[in-house]
Amino acid sequence: MIQYNRFVLENGLRVLVHEDTSTPLAVVNVMYDVGARDENPERTGFAHFFEHLMFGGSINIPEYDEPLQKAGGENNAYTTNDLTNYYCQLPAQNIETAFWLESDRMLSLAFSKKSLEVQRKVVSEEFKEHYINKPYGDVWHKLRELAYTVHPYRWMTIGKDLSHIENAQLEDVKQFFFKHYRPANAILVVTGNVKTEDIKQLAEKWFGGIPAGEKYVRNLPAEPAQTAPRELTIHANVPLDALYKTWHIDGRLEKGYYVTELITDILSGGGSSRLFQALVKEKQLFSQIDCHHFGSIDKGLVAVEGKLVKGVKMEDAEAAVEEELAKLKNGLVADAELQKVKNKTESALAFEDMSIMNRANSLAFYELLGDAQLMNKELDKYNEITAEDIQQYTRAIFTDNNSSTLHYFSKS
Amino acid sequence: MVNRSVEPAIHEAVDLDIQLKPYIGFTLDNGVEVYTIDAGAEEVVMVEWVFYAGNWYEEKNIVAATVNHLLKNGTKTKPAFAINEHFEFYGAYLNRSCYNETATLTLHSLSKHLPHLLPVMAELLTESTMPENELAIYKQNQKQRLSVNLKKGDFVANRFIDEYLYGKNHPYGKYTSAADYDALAQEELLAYYHKYYTNGKAMLFVAGKLPADIQQQLNKAFGQLPLNASTLADIQYQPQPSAEKQYAITNDSNGVQASIRIARPFPNRHHPDFTKAQVLNNIFGGYFGSRLMSNIREDKGYTYGIHSYLQNHIHNSAWLISTEAGRDVSAATIAEIYKEMQVLCDELVDEDELRLVRNYMMGSILGDLDGPFQIIARWKNYILNGLTGDYFYKALHTIRTVSAEELQQLATKYFNKDDFYQLTVV
Numbered sequence: 072m073i074q075y076n077r078f079v080l081e082n083g084l085r086v087l088v089h090e091d092t093s094t095p096l097a098v099v100n101v102m103y104d105v106g107a108r109d110e111n112p113e114r115t116g117f118a119h120f121f122e123h124l125m126f127g128g129s130i131n132i133p134e135y136d137e138p139l140q141k142a143g144g145e146n147n148a149y150t151t152n153d154l155t156n157y158y159c160q161l162p163a164q165n166i167e168t169a170f171w172l173e174s175d176r177m178l179s180l181a182f183s184k185k186s187l188e189v190q191r192k193v194v195s196e197e198f199k200e201h202y203i204n205k206p207y208g209d210v211w212h213k214l215r216e217l218a219y220t221v222h223p224y225r226w227m228t229i230g231k232d233l234s235h236i237e238n239a240q241l242e243d244v245k246q247f248f249f250k251h252y253r254p255a256n257a258i259l260v261v262t263g264n265v266k267t268e269d270i271k272q273l274a275e276k277w278f279g280g281i282p283a284g285e286k287y288v289r290n291l292p293a294e295p296a297q298t299a300p301r302e303l304t305i306h307a308n309v310p311l312d313a314l315y316k317t318w319h320i321d322g323r324l325e326k327g328y329y330v331t332e333l334i335t336d337i338l339s340g341g342g343s344s345r346l347f348q349a350l351v352k353e354k355q356l357f358s359q360i361d362c363h364h365f366g367s368i369d370k371g372l373v374a375v376e377g378k379l380v381k382g383v384k385m386e387d388a389e390a391a392v393e394e395e396l397a398k399l400k401n402g403l404v405a406d407a408e409l410q411k412v413k414n415k416t417e418s419a420l421a422f423e424d425m426s427i428m429n430r431a432n433s434l435a436f437y438e439l440l441g442d443a444q445l446m447n448k449e450l451d452k453y454n455e456i457t458a459e460d461i462q463q464y465t466r467a468i469f470t471d472n473n474s475s476t477l478h479y480f481s482k483s
Numbered sequence: 484m485v486n487r488s489v490e491p492a493i494h495e496a497v498d499l500d501i502q503l504k505p506y507i508g509f510t511l512d513n514g515v516e517v518y519t520i521d522a523g524a525e526e527v528v529m530v531e532w533v534f535y536a537g538n539w540y541e542e543k544n545i546v547a548a549t550v551n552h553l554l555k556n557g558t559k560t561k562p563a564f565a566i567n568e569h570f571e572f573y574g575a576y577l578n579r580s581c582y583n584e585t586a587t588l589t590l591h592s593l594s595k596h597l598p599h600l601l602p603v604m605a606e607l608l609t610e611s612t613m614p615e616n617e618l619a620i621y622k623q624n625q626k627q628r629l630s631v632n633l634k635k636g637d638f639v640a641n642r643f644i645d646e647y648l649y650g651k652n653h654p655y656g657k658y659t660s661a662a663d664y665d666a667l668a669q670e671e672l673l674a675y676y677h678k679y680y681t682n683g684k685a686m687l688f689v690a691g692k693l694p695a696d697i698q699q700q701l702n703k704a705f706g707q708l709p710l711n712a713s714t715l716a717d718i719q720y721q722p723q724p725s726a727e728k729q730y731a732i733t734n735d736s737n738g739v740q741a742s743i744r745i746a747r748p749f750p751n752r753h754h755p756d757f758t759k760a761q762v763l764n765n766i767f768g769g770y771f772g773s774r775l776m777s778n779i780r781e782d783k784g785y786t787y788g789i790h791s792y793l794q795n796h797i798h799n800s801a802w803l804i805s806t807e808a809g810r811d812v813s814a815a816t817i818a819e820i821y822k823e824m825q826v827l828c829d830e831l832v833d834e835d836e837l838r839l840v841r842n843y844m845m846g847s848i849l850g851d852l853d854g855p856f857q858i859i860a861r862w863k864n865y866i867l868n869g870l871t872g873d874y875f876y877k878a879l880h881t882i883r884t885v886s887a888e889e890l891q892q893l894a895t896k897y898f899n900k901d902d903f904y905q906l907t908v909v
Binding site for chain 2: 091093094095096130131132136137138140141142143144145160161162164165167168170171174175178188189190191192193194195196197199200203204205206207276277280308309310311340341342343344348351352355358359378380381407410411414415416417418419421422424425426427
């Protein structure tokens with residue numbers, strides 16, 4: 072049970088504080104309710120690119136990292152399709168340095184031309200490192216485009232095309248900032264060796280004077296229900312054939328999300344999971360196989376991906392995956408197997424909550440979902456799931472008409 | 484209105500009184516040494532077996548890693564599936580890793596489930612059978628994995644740079660081929676297992692919110708194992724570094740990036756230069772604000788990231804610079820790396836930068852010690868390297884006091900371009 076205090080500043084900034092006196096450290100986490108899904112289809116990759124620019128100096132502070140490092144702090148940030156998160160950890164005595172830095176870049180960036188030029192190149196190298204210069208690096212670009220027709224999840228956070236970032240202008244950057252990086256669109260979470268009263272004062276002092284700005288109202292096109300199977304075949308210079316399949320699932324707050332999480336554990340959550348045991352160990356059709364979902368806030372995807380053992384035919388491999396899914400549809404998961412994946416969830420949540428950094432991140436995320444208290448209700452939601460739920464959702468999710476399949480063949 | 488142009492006063496991190504929480508040590512009935520840290524709020528625990536069973540002791544390539552991998556793939560009474568199912572039923576994670584000198588078996592679990600898990604861990608240490616069919620699947624899948632990795636420039640570069648530094652016959656320099664996997668045989672794996680695990684030399688590291696009867700639980704499960712009875716053979720290897728220093732390899736003619744590795748040999752942690760070199764390394768390429776990052780990423784945009792570091796080896800170390808840079812700017816990147824070395828030889832680090840790095844390092848150590856698993860990891864590193872707790876306080880002292888002149892001397896001693904191996908893989 073994670074305890075916290077919550078208050079809202081007049082400009083709409085939500086602040087959450089979790090006190091933990093067992094550590095000498097504090098974490099300051101600022102989550103902005105903007106991700107790749109909020110991008111213009113002609114300007115993809117912008118939310119992530121913008122994350123880089125957030126380190127290029129703010130209106131009163133030429134350099135973000137230096138003062139933080141001088142205060143003994145470390146920081147990082149990440150962008151997803153749903154949100155952008157910035158976090159730093161430092162000795163608790165020096166927490167005001169983090170308030171100064173984070174509030175100044177929420178007030179306004181410096182919008183430096185040099186930073187824009189350099190970070191374009193840096194992000195271009197990031198794109199190459201992760202998606203071009205790597206075997207199978209283009210898979211998720213292709214699959215997102217296949218599985219989504221209108222929802223902006225159809226592109227990755229790095230962007231659809233490098234040219235979108237290469238063409239970004241300073242004016243685009245400013246617009247994006249003042250549209251999305253406003254207090255009303257942000258959540259500040261402080262965890263660690265701090266007192267809520269002190270944090271209230273610091274929050275008022277540093278963030279209180281930032282103009283509220285306009286609240287961004289998200290209005291994204293819903294992905295229509297898929298009505299026919301989709302397929303794509305690629306031949307590339309990779310050593311092994313690979314199979315990728317995705318199906319649409321419920322959004323983050325719907326019951327189906329929690330059921331899917333358990334389904335992925337049943338199918339590939341470890342050495343005793345079904346896909347691994349049946350297809351890697353017994354039938355030896357795959358050398359690796361994995362089932363996971365994207366953790367998306369809007370309606371997301373669950374995926375099965377695997378590399379085929381040399382000599383195995385794609386259709387045999389695919390049929391074997393379908394056979395395992397059919398077993399889930401046609402029978403009920405035994406009590407012990409269901410208990411196993413629930414136990415794993417309990418354990419995973421306990422390990423996740425060990426660090427004040429993860430606790431800060433989780434509190435911000437659940438607040439962004441609508442209520443930080445959800446963090447403490449997660450385990451109950453998983454524990455309520457029955458074998459019948461698993462069967463029912465498996466039948467609804469894993470249908471041909473809901474599937475997108477990528478056959479990735481080795482040219483060699 | 485708050486004055487934003489003035490930064491808030493800070494408590495200098497160099498002045499922090501950082502303490503390394505002492506471990507509680509005891510021995511099991513069979514003489515196995517146990518190191519424990521009892522801390523944390525969550526009801527979780529980590530139990531890590533460390534065996535002297537790394538590739539230092541193997542006579543044939545990849546035997547050590549294979550034995551380590553197959554530890555939980557079958558015992559006299561349980562097939563692999565049943566073992567996995569047992570640990571997974573209790574929501575536990577059982578991982579194994581093979582390093583150079585050591586190999587580990589690590590359990591992460593909720594504290595309440597330990598009584599169900601420790602006995603099966605013990606079984607893996609005495610009753611593993613390394614079944615033929617498991618070995619066959621392992622060979623096939625590892626070879627497939629290797630074929631994918633060999634397409635990656637960074638993977639290829641990491642193999643070759645170690646070979647140049649240590650030679651292909653040294654445990655730090657050798658690497659695996661598909662033929663090595665093919666050559667593995669069950670009997671030699673079992674022989675290695677019996678010698679280096681069942682009857683091997685081992686110690687135990689335990690951390691988390693520990694149950695009150697942890698000593699009894701460990702002793703009951705592990706106290707009768709036939710460990711540490713024989714002395715470990717003293718095997719020595721001499722590094723045989725490559726004579727040639729400069730390499731350019733084309734792995735993928737369509738590659739859009741170059742994996743750059745630049746490295747020189749460096750002594751191990753017992754050398755008096757080691758901690759000072761860590762400070763110099765931070766300035767050079769050890770953190771986000773380092774000179775390599777500031778120049779090559781944040782000023783020129785040649786790469787997504789560039790880092791330098793000292794390898795964490797027990798016998799010999801090396802100083803490495805590693806980056807993936809745009810193919811067309813790879814030569815320029817290499818030139819800038821040497822330029823930054825030269826600047827550190829020619830000019831004193833100014834006080835502001837040195838203060839920043841001291842504070843950053845102290846804050847980072849404080850952060851690294853947050854939580855029981857982090858504390859025991861630090862102790863484990865010291866113990867395996869033959870160091871005691873005062874190494875920690877000496878290192879803090881060095882970080883607080885090392886002078887710009889000393890750092891310049893160090894740069895002059897170690898940053899000679901001719902001493903470095905240089906590799907570019909496209």
